[in-house]
Structures are given as C-alpha cells and as structure tokens.
Amino acid sequence: MLNRVRSAVAHLVSSGGAPPPRPKSPDLSNAPSAQPAVPAEAPRSPPARAGSGSSAPAKTVEARASFSRPTFLQLSPGGLRRADDHAGRAVQSPPDTGRRLPWSTGYAEVINAGKSRHNEDQACCEVVYVEGRRSVSGVPREPSRGQGLCFYYWGLFDGHAGGGAAEMASRLLHRHIREQLKDLSCWSSQKEVTHESLVVGAIENAFQFMDEQMARERRGHQVEGGCCALVVVYLLGKVYVANAGDSRAIIVRNGEIIPMSREFTPETERQRLQLLGFLKPELLGGEFTHLEFPRRIQPKELGQRMLYRDQNMTGWAYKKIELEDLRFPLVCGEGKKARVMATIGVTRGLGDHNLKVCSSTLPIKPFLSCFPEVRVYDLTQYEHCPDDVLVLGTDGLWDVTSDCEVAATVDRVLSAYEPNDPSRYTALAQALVLGARGTPRDRGWRLPNNKLGSGDDISVFVIPLGGPGSYS
Amino acid sequence: MLNRVRSAVAHLVSSGGAPPPRPKSPDLSNAPSAQPAVPAEAPRSPPARAGSGSSAPAKTVEARASFSRPTFLQLSPGGLRRADDHAGRAVQSPPDTGRRLPWSTGYAEVINAGKSRHNEDQACCEVVYVEGRRSVSGVPREPSRGQGLCFYYWGLFDGHAGGGAAEMASRLLHRHIREQLKDLSCWSSQKEVTHESLVVGAIENAFQFMDEQMARERRGHQVEGGCCALVVVYLLGKVYVANAGDSRAIIVRNGEIIPMSREFTPETERQRLQLLGFLKPELLGGEFTHLEFPRRIQPKELGQRMLYRDQNMTGWAYKKIELEDLRFPLVCGEGKKARVMATIGVTRGLGDHNLKVCSSTLPIKPFLSCFPEVRVYDLTQYEHCPDDVLVLGTDGLWDVTSDCEVAATVDRVLSAYEPNDPSRYTALAQALVLGARGTPRDRGWRLPNNKLGSGDDISVFVIPLGGPGSYS
Numbered sequence: 027m028l029n030r031v032r033s034a035v036a037h038l039v040s041s042g043g044a045p046p047p048r049p050k051s052p053d054l055s056n057a058p059s060a061q062p063a064v065p066a067e068a069p070r071s072p073p074a075r076a077g078s079g080s081s082a083p084a085k086t087v088e089a090r091a092s093f094s095r096p097t098f099l100q101l102s103p104g105g106l107r108r109a110d111d112h113a114g115r116a117v118q119s120p121p122d123t124g125r126r127l128p129w130s131t132g133y134a135e136v137i138n139a140g141k142s143r144h145n146e147d148q149a150c151c152e153v154v155y156v157e158g159r160r161s162v163s164g165v166p167r168e169p170s171r172g173q174g175l176c177f178y179y180w181g182l183f184d185g186h187a188g189g190g191a192a193e194m195a196s197r198l199l200h201r202h203i204r205e206q207l208k209d210l211s212c213w214s215s216q217k218e219v220t221h222e223s224l225v226v227g228a229i230e231n232a233f234q235f236m237d238e239q240m241a242r243e244r245r246g247h248q249v250e251g252g253c254c255a256l257v258v259v260y261l262l263g264k265v266y267v268a269n270a271g272d273s274r275a276i277i278v279r280n281g282e283i284i285p286m287s288r289e290f291t292p293e294t295e296r297q298r299l300q301l302l303g304f305l306k307p308e309l310l311g312g313e314f315t316h317l318e319f320p321r322r323i324q325p326k327e328l329g330q331r332m333l334y335r336d337q338n339m340t341g342w343a344y345k346k347i348e349l350e351d352l353r354f355p356l357v358c359g360e361g362k363k364a365r366v367m368a369t370i371g372v373t374r375g376l377g378d379h380n381l382k383v384c385s386s387t388l389p390i391k392p393f394l395s396c397f398p399e400v401r402v403y404d405l406t407q408y409e410h411c412p413d414d415v416l417v418l419g420t421d422g423l424w425d426v427t428s429d430c431e432v433a434a435t436v437d438r439v440l441s442a443y444e445p446n447d448p449s450r451y452t453a454l455a456q457a458l459v460l461g462a463r464g465t466p467r468d469r470g471w472r473l474p475n476n477k478l479g480s481g482d483d484i485s486v487f488v489i490p491l492g493g494p495g496s497y498s
Numbered sequence: 499m500l501n502r503v504r505s506a507v508a509h510l511v512s513s514g515g516a517p518p519p520r521p522k523s524p525d526l527s528n529a530p531s532a533q534p535a536v537p538a539e540a541p542r543s544p545p546a547r548a549g550s551g552s553s554a555p556a557k558t559v560e561a562r563a564s565f566s567r568p569t570f571l572q573l574s575p576g577g578l579r580r581a582d583d584h585a586g587r588a589v590q591s592p593p594d595t596g597r598r599l600p601w602s603t604g605y606a607e608v609i610n611a612g613k614s615r616h617n618e619d620q621a622c623c624e625v626v627y628v629e630g631r632r633s634v635s636g637v638p639r640e641p642s643r644g645q646g647l648c649f650y651y652w653g654l655f656d657g658h659a660g661g662g663a664a665e666m667a668s669r670l671l672h673r674h675i676r677e678q679l680k681d682l683s684c685w686s687s688q689k690e691v692t693h694e695s696l697v698v699g700a701i702e703n704a705f706q707f708m709d710e711q712m713a714r715e716r717r718g719h720q721v722e723g724g725c726c727a728l729v730v731v732y733l734l735g736k737v738y739v740a741n742a743g744d745s746r747a748i749i750v751r752n753g754e755i756i757p758m759s760r761e762f763t764p765e766t767e768r769q770r771l772q773l774l775g776f777l778k779p780e781l782l783g784g785e786f787t788h789l790e791f792p793r794r795i796q797p798k799e800l801g802q803r804m805l806y807r808d809q810n811m812t813g814w815a816y817k818k819i820e821l822e823d824l825r826f827p828l829v830c831g832e833g834k835k836a837r838v839m840a841t842i843g844v845t846r847g848l849g850d851h852n853l854k855v856c857s858s859t860l861p862i863k864p865f866l867s868c869f870p871e872v873r874v875y876d877l878t879q880y881e882h883c884p885d886d887v888l889v890l891g892t893d894g895l896w897d898v899t900s901d902c903e904v905a906a907t908v909d910r911v912l913s914a915y916e917p918n919d920p921s922r923y924t925a926l927a928q929a930l931v932l933g934a935r936g937t938p939r940d941r942g943w944r945l946p947n948n949k950l951g952s953g954d955d956i957s958v959f960v961i962p963l964g965g966p967g968s969y970s
Contacts, residue, residue, distance in 0.1 A: 206815060209803075209815070209816045218792055218832075219792055219805055221816050222813075223812070223813045223814050224813060224814055224815070225807075225813065226812055226813025226814075227807070227811055227812075227813030227814040227815035228813070228815060229808065229813070230811045230812070230813055230815070231811075231815045233647075234810075243853075297636055301773075302777070305777045305778060306777060320690055331681075333691055333696075335699070338702065338706075338869040339698075339699055339702045339703075339869075340695070340698055340699075340702070340865070340872065341695040341696060341697065341698025341699030341700070341701070341702055341872065342691050342695050342696055342698075342699040343678065343681070343696070343699035343700060343702070343703045344681045351861070362691075395810070397811075399812040400812065400813065
C-alpha cells in the first residue's frame with residue numbers, strides 16, 4: 027500500500043457513503059442537472075481515472091459528457107468549439123453587443139493548454155432577488171409588506187477531476203445563498219448578532235448545503251470531482267468575498283492592493299489537517315503520520331533525533347524517531363506540489379465526495395472542508411473612483427502573476443480608456459488572461475520574459491467598485 | 499447535573515489520570531519544589547475548594563502552604579508581610595540599591611484586594627546560559643568548541659485556584675526552554691527550517707514539557723490550579739514573545755503601539771473549542787452542546803428556528819431547535835464572564851490537570867491548551883531609542899487600562915526622567931500598577947475617574963528596547 031501511496035497516484039472510487047438527505051427547497055430541485063466533463067489529469071488535483079473502480083465504464087461517462095461555458099458568454103456552436111480549442115487558446119469574453127454584465131463587470135477566460143479535455147473553470151454573474159421567508163414564529167407575513175431584497179453575485183469555480191462539480195456549483199450556489207438569505211427578512215436586531223454576521227452565516231451555510239447537495243445527487247448527475255469556489259456577494263453597501271480553495275480576490279484601490287482572500291492549501295492549512303489526523307487517527311488508517319518532518323524519514327534513522335512539527339507548533343523541534351514516524355506524511359511536498367495524503371493539492375472546496383486515497387478505502391473528504399473564509403469590505407467607507415476594482419482569478423492567473431503585476435495592469439489598461447467607457451473592464455480582464463497565458467512559441471506558451479505561461483484554465487472577473495457601474 | 503452546571507460552580511477534584519512519565523533532565527529534577535498558596539475564589543478562574551474531593555484535607559494543604567514573591571524583589575520578612583497585605587496594597591519593586599535587573603528592566607506588582615489569600619501572580623527575570631548538546635548523530639562534541647549561548651528571559655505567571663502552578667512555572671519554565679535550546683547548537687541550515695523557527699519550536703515544546711511536568715508532579719508538590727504564562731526570550735537580535743492565557747504584551751515604539759500577543763479566552767477561541775467538542779463528543783459527556791446560541795434555549799422553543807454558530811462559522815444562521823440543543827452550551831457568557839463548560843475563563847495556560855466540571859468526571863483540560871502563540875520581533879530592524887519599551891502585564895493591568903493609556907503613561911513617565919537614568923523603567927512599571935490599582939475610597943479602590951480600579955493581582959514588566967540597557 028505504502029509504495030503505491032508514495033507514487034502519489036490516486037483515483038476516484040465511487041462510494042455509497044452519502045450523508046442522509048436534507049429536505050430540498052423546491053426552487054433548487056428544478057435546477058438544470060450538471061453534466062460532467064470527461065476527467066483527465068490535472069496539477070494540484072487528483073488525477074482522475076474515469077470509471078476505474080466505478081460501476082459506469084469510461085465510455086458511458088464519455089457519452090453523457092457535454093461541454094458548457096457560462097451562459098453570459100452567449101457562445102454560438104462555433105464559438106463554443108473555439109473556446110474548447112487547446113491549440114488556439116482564444117480568450118473568451120461576453121460580446122460587446124447586447125446586455126452587459128451588472129456593474130459593467132469585465133470577464134475573460136481561456137482554456138488550458140491540454141491538461142484536461144475541457145475548460146474545468148466555470149463562472150456565474152447574476153442579480154438575485156430574495157423573497158422574504160415566513161416569519162420565524164410561523165405566522166406568515168403579508169406579501170404586500172415588501173420583505174424582499176436583491177443581491178449582486180459573482181462566482182468563479184475551478185474544477186478538478188472533471189468539470190461536473192464546478193458546473194453544478196455555478197448553477198446552484200447562488201440559489202443556496204438566496205435560500206439562506208430569506209431569513210434576513212425576519213431578523214430584528216439581537217445582542218451580538220449584526221446584520222453583517224447574518225449575511226456571513228448565510229454564505230457559510232450555503233456552501234455547506236451546496237456540498238451536501240453534491241453528495242446526495244452525485245450519482246444521478248454524474249457529479250464527480252470537485253471544485254474551488256470564490257464568490258462575491260454585494261448586499262446593502264457591503265461586499266462579501268467568500269473563498270474555499272486556491273483562487274484569489276484582491277481589491278486594487280488607488281493603486282493600493284487590499285487582499286480579499288487567502289488560499290487554502292496543504293501548506294497554509296497544515297495545522298488544521300494535522301489536528302484532524304491527531305484527534306481522529308482512524309482517518310489516517312495506520313498508513314499516514316500526522317507529524318511533519320523536513321524530509322521523508324528513512325528506516326535506518328530509527329532512534330535518531332530529527333526535526334518535526336505537530337498540530338500545535340509553528341516552529342520546529344527535535345524528537346527521537348519511532349516506528350510510526352516512518353509512515354507517509356499526511357501533508358507532503360512544497361508549493362504547488364504540496365498534497366494531502368499524496369492525493370490533492372487544495373484543502374477547501376465543494377464536491378470530491380468520491381475521492382479516496384489510491385487503492386484504499388481512506389476518504390480524503392474529511393480533510394477537505396467545504397467552508398469558505400468570508401471577508402467583508404464596506405463600500406460606503408471610501409469614495410471609489412472608476413479605476414478601483416475587485417479582481418477575481420482562478421489559480422491559472424495567480425500561478426504566474428503577482429498581486430503587484432495585476433495592479434500594474436489595472437493601471438496600464440484602465441488609463442488607456444475613458445473612465446466612463448464600460449468596455450474597459452472587459453479589456454482589463456482580457457489583458458490579465460492574456461498576460462498569464464502568454465503566446466505560443468517553441469516548447470509551449472511563453473510570457474514576454476520567456477518564462478512559461480500558465481497551462482491551466484484561466485478565468486478572471488474585474489468588478490468596478492465605483493464609476494459607471496452604479497450599484498445604488 | 500445540569501442544574502448544578504448551570505449554577506456555574508465548579509471545583510477541583512484530584513484525579514489519577516496523569517500521562518506516562520517522560521525522562522526528566524537532571525538539571526530540572528533538583529529545582530526547588532513549588533509550594534501551593536491556599537486557593538480561594540477568583541474571577542475568570544474556577545473557584546477552588548481546597549481538599550474537596552481530594553485525599554488531603556484542607557488543613558493539611560493550609561499547613562504546607564507558604565507564601566513567596568519573586569526573589570529579585572529581595573523582600574525581607576517584613577517586606578514579605580507588606581507585599582501580602584490586602585488592605586494596604588503596597589506596590590512592590592526591586593530595591594534601588596543592589597544589582598539591577600538585566601537591561602535595567604522595570605518591575606512592579608501589587609496584591610489583589612482580597613479575592614485570594616495571596617498574590618497568585620509570579621514573575622521571573624534571568625540571564626540563562628545554554629550549554630551545547632551532544633551532536634545529533636550521537637558523537638560528542640568537544641567542550642572546548644564553545645557551543646554555548648545565552649538568552650535573556652522574562653516571565654509573568656498569573657495563577658488561579660492557588661498559586662502553586664504559577665510558582666512552579668516561574669522557577670522552571672526557563673529551564674525547560676534552556677533544555678530545548680540545547681539542540682540549537684547542533685543545528686545546521688536545512689531546507690525550510692530557519693534558526694528563528696527552531697527557537698519558536700523550542701519555546702513551544704518547553705511549554706508542553708512544563709505542563710507535563712506539572713501533571714507528573716502535582717501530587718508530590720501540591721501543584722493545584724493553573725496559571726497563564728507570558729514569557730519573553732531575547733536571543734541573537736530577536737525578541738520572542740510567547741503567550742498562553744490572558745496576559746498581554748505590547749511594544750510602545752516612538753509612541754506607536756505594536757501588539758505582541760493576543761488573549762486566549764472562551765470567546766477568542768470559540769471555534770477551536772467547538773471543533774474539539776464536535777470531533778470528540780465524549781468530552782461533552784452528553785451534558786453540553788458544542789453549538790453556540792445568542793441565549794439559552796428554553797424547552798418550549800423546541801422545533802422553532804433559532805440563530806446558532808458551529809465550529810466552522812464566523813457568522814450566524816438559523817436552525818430548527820432539537821432536543822440536544824437544550825444542553826448547556828460549551829462556551830457561554832460574555833467578556834470577562836465567558837466560561838468553558840461554565841467553569842474556566844481562560845483557554846490556554848499551564849497546569850489545571852485536576853480541574854473537572856462540577857460534580858462530574860468531565861475533565862476541562864482537553865479544552866485548555868498549554869501551547870503558546872509565539873510572536874517574533876527583530877530588534878535589529880529598527881533603531882530603538884531609550885523611550886521604546888516592551889510592556890508585559892497580567893490581566894489585572896489590562897482589565898482597567900487600554901493600550902493607548904499605557905502608551906500615554908510611557909510617554910508621561912519616561913519624559914520626566916533623564917534618558918540614561920536606569921530607574922525610569924521601574925518608575926514606569928510602578929506608575930502603571932498604581933494607575934490600574936487606584937486609591938482606596940468609599941466602596942473600594944477607585945481610579946481618578948471614580949471607576950473601580952482592578953481588584954486583581956497586578957504585575958508589570960517594562961523592558962527597554964534601546965538605550966541604557968545595552969544587550970549587545
């Protein structure tokens with residue numbers, strides 16, 4: 027077993043361990059069913075072997091698979107083919123003609139360089155109306171009292187091991203948020219509980235309910251794999267940025283960078299993962315150790331003193347090597363190669379309910395958390411100009427572009443357009459995607475400095491915080 | 499049971515659940531034995547009932563109890579009596595004559611207004627020499643190679659339910675740090691592992707070993723109760739501030755406040771406590787719920803929708819009240835009245851191995867963590883002037899004094915002295931303690947604004963970061 031784990035090859039095995047069903051809300055049940063893309067190998071994600079260990083053979087999955095891009099791109103069949111072309115990697119944006127995205131939001135995306143058959147990123151941008159719920163005490167409110175409210179919503183979903191989870195999340199997560207926000211209408215000020223903390227709680231619970239729905243419906247809808255989710259909710263003057271995964275959001279305001287998310291990886295979440303392995307050793311199946319060492323321990327080092335870190339430590343100290351320290355480390359690898367149980371490189375996200383350690387019944391899911399971190403930005407506390415933007419990107423952008431480089435591109439592109447030109451934000455999104463993709467040259471896609479561009483799917487939202495996209 | 503828990507009365511019950519002994523290092527074993535103060539009721543700490551449920555009757559404990567203050571105070575028997583006088587509450591400082599504390603550190607303390615029989619704070623200030631350990635590979639190094647190093651050390655220990663744990667920690671914790679730092683001498687640069695992270699790891703492990711020693715020796719040395727620990731280590735240009743509890747450290751530099759610690763309370767550690775209760779429900783004994791509600795749930799509210807937070811949430815959301823939500827909340831109360839399992843108001847610290855929920859076998863200790871948070875401040879990155887200081891205080895100071903008020907006192911007192919007058923830091927520590935204690939007036943100790951002063955033990959270190967206390 028250990029040798030096979032060491033080879034860091036894992037696969038998907040379908041399992042029947044779904045949690046008991048929750049009652050579905052009616053407006054969620056008639057949502058379109060998500061259909062899977064054909065899974066293939068992807069960095070930072072478990073290599074998918076479609077059908078291996080599953081009752082459905084690969085060909086059946088293939089036959090059912092369909093490829094879709096965000097509806098707001100309004101792609102024709104020909105456009106859809108171009109968006110799916112790994113060789114050309116044409117940048118896609120909503121058409122200049124027709125209805126703009128809310129707030130004149132800019133958007134651009136490009137498919138990967140061949141690491142998976144389809145673009146496994148998905149995106150969503152909506153204005154969502156929330157009807158008030160019946161009051162808490164059970165007495166129905168009169169509809170005429172106008173208990174409803176609206177929120178603006180943007181979501182980026184970076185799928186792995188197939189596009190099914192990302193597509194399902196892009197169609198449904200905002201509906202879960204809407205469902206949770208219905209309670210806002212019957213809220214009256216209570217000790218300690220602010221309006222803001224209710225919106226945060228609503229988003230947190232929506233992620234959980236979305237994840238539970240994926241667990242329930244994964245068989246029927248072939249939702250294999252999982253996805254990172256980065257969403258923005260604007261409600262009553264405040265921007266809520268919720269992140270579960272390794273996408274990133276920053277605000278660029280007057281040239282200054284304000285981080286609005288942090289990435290959740292085996293390295294940034296080491297202590298949480300180690301604590302879980304320590305408190306629930308059965309999750310490690312006798313195959314893994316929750317301790318971290320600077321390198322793999324060799325059997326000949328038994329009894330020697332070696333540096334280690336446990337779930338409580340941020341520093342390093344020495345311990346005497348014991349037999350169980352020879353087990354494979356729960357967290358191993360560095361940077362983009364860091365993995366949990368040699369299997370997956372992100373530690374937050376939706377889906378992945380079938381994911382197991384290779385040739386093992388050990389589930390990865392308890393280490394993967396669906397809960398986002400939510401940061402709040404009060405738009406009313408600052409007078410924003412048309413050049414102030416919130417930039418959301420999947421890791422395809424951030425793998426090769428620093429925050430400062432993004433801020434420089436924001437300045438360069440926006441200053442080339444009139445402040446009231448609504449197309450400037452799409453031009454900026456395109457420039458960011460192009461800058462991360464590079465151009466095709468000998469041996470791959472290259473940046474101007476001749477470094478490799480991102481071979482990953484790249485998706486970017488540029489949300490203006492002031493100026494033409496009035497949100498009052 | 500539940501009613502008794504509700505009354506928030508808990509007591510100490512001796513238990514035999516000590517962890518298996520670790521080999522003691524020789525220079526720790528001949529340390530002076532800590533002797534307990536007689537425990538009595540204290541805010542934020544479990545009310546101690548000395549001897550109840552223990553094999554030793556209260557009188558025996560009383561007979562063994564002795565009262566001690568830090569040796570650097572050089573108190574005569576008469577001075578010791580004055581330091582122990584609740585009525586006068588005279589401020590104690592090291593004498594002006596004789597050897598100063600390292601770096602001309604200032605120190606002052608005052609006993610509580612009667613909440614416990616003795617001052618349960620303790621303090622330590624030492625220069626500690628670390629001999630090099632034999633090399634990791636087992637080959638002894640030659641002593642002539644000069645592998646040793648020195649560190650400067652300051653510690654504040656705020657005891658509860660007796661002074662035994664605080665006294666033991668004040669005598670031994672720096673020895674554990676010395677023991678851990680012996681490994682530094684055989685460190686050679688390794689990937690990812692910096693010198694700084696080794697010092698942090700050494701301090702983290704020293705806290706754990708100190709806590710384990712208290713567990714092993716609590717019967718022999720009558721070390722009941724527990725203590726918060728706030729320690730500072732200066733080594734090779736860097737200041738390491740380690741905090742486990744609700745004491746606080748701030749740097750005041752050129753008038754600016756730099757927080758060097760955060761407090762660990764049931765409120766600040768809610769999610770960690772809830773996660774532990776969720777993953778290990780047996781720790782809650784069917785008596786407590788890990789969920790938080792804005793108020794106690796009434797039985798008549800079963801089936802209704804109510805706001806709640808779980809271990810994953812920072813916001814609030816609604817859930818339908820079920821039977822187990824009627825259990826007593828794991829974390830309850832607000833501010834200084836917040837408690838874990840209705841018992842204790844700090845969530846990090848040393849000792850407390852006997853602490854149980856009232857009339858129950860449920861131990862509190864798994865929720866109390868002995869691990870500190872360590873912050874690092876690089877002294878070489880800034881040119882410090884004689885007015886730049888690191889201020890350490892137990893909660894007796896901070897309960898009635900804000901960071902800004904401390905910074906104002908730093909400015910006011912230090913500017914009244916010549917920069918090279920080494921007594922200015924003790925004068926500052928005294929001013930801070932006096933300002934928090936107030937003066938005796940009708941109905942208690944009052945501050946100039948007529949608010950109540952702190953009735954708690956108050957202890958303050960003022961560590962100069964530049965100027966006369968040269969540390970090169």
